Amino acid sequence: MLKKQYLKTRPTCKVTFRISKDAAGSARNIYLVGEFNDWDAQATPMTPLKNGEFTTLLELDTSQSEYQFRYLYDGNHWENDWEADGYALNGVDGENSIVRV
Template structure:
């Protein structure tokens, strides 16, 4: 798993590329990225499956907010965090959410 960030000088956004490696995907057929940037909608942001077996998605996040919470949802059933997130915060389910700082 990894996060790559690019802050744009022309607009107040940070392009964040989220990547789940084949090993981390654990044979998932679909992975969605779910977070406060899409109101925790479990189907709003599908990640693209690559030929390598990795999954990726690029989001433009508004830099007026310093950080966003998110998790990955595998096959609509299994929640996973990003092992390389900038931070983790407790959630109402008794687990943690990943955090990306922009």
Template sequence: MSIKKQTLKSKPVCKVTFRIPKEMAPEANEATVVGDFNNWKEEVTPMQKLKSGDFTVTMELSQNQSFQFRYLVNKSVWINDEEADGYIPNAFGEENSVVNTL
């Protein structure tokens, strides 16, 4: 998995690209990124499936903030990003990934 960040000079946002490689979710037919930035609504931020089998989406997030998130694969499997900026325990006894736009 990977997270790419690009700070924009024209406005106070950071373009963040989230990516799930095919190897991390080989059986995936669909994936979404769910987190603080979309009020944990599972249907709001679908990821695009590439020809390679990877999933990706780019979002504009506010600068100088930390956001918790997870990936939801096939509407049933939650996975974290191995390259997240950090991890925070959640209420379900698991961890959420963290991305910082600092």
């Protein structure tokens, strides 16, 4: 799930990425990986919550209208955000999620 908050003082959108307990399943750790962190699989760990969800907050520059991303579960399983703003073929194994800012 994506939640957006646009800042009035600068060209930035705060985006909260959240994975539900059902979507997280038995994952022990989940990383947010995408264009905003140069597809670095270790750059953006998500925080596990007591209720079984995972979340993280990023500030994205609105000069780029959209960013592709995916979630990496336990270092070996890729998932999309099925409530993303869109999807794009990634040329590797299917699609990437898109967040539009």
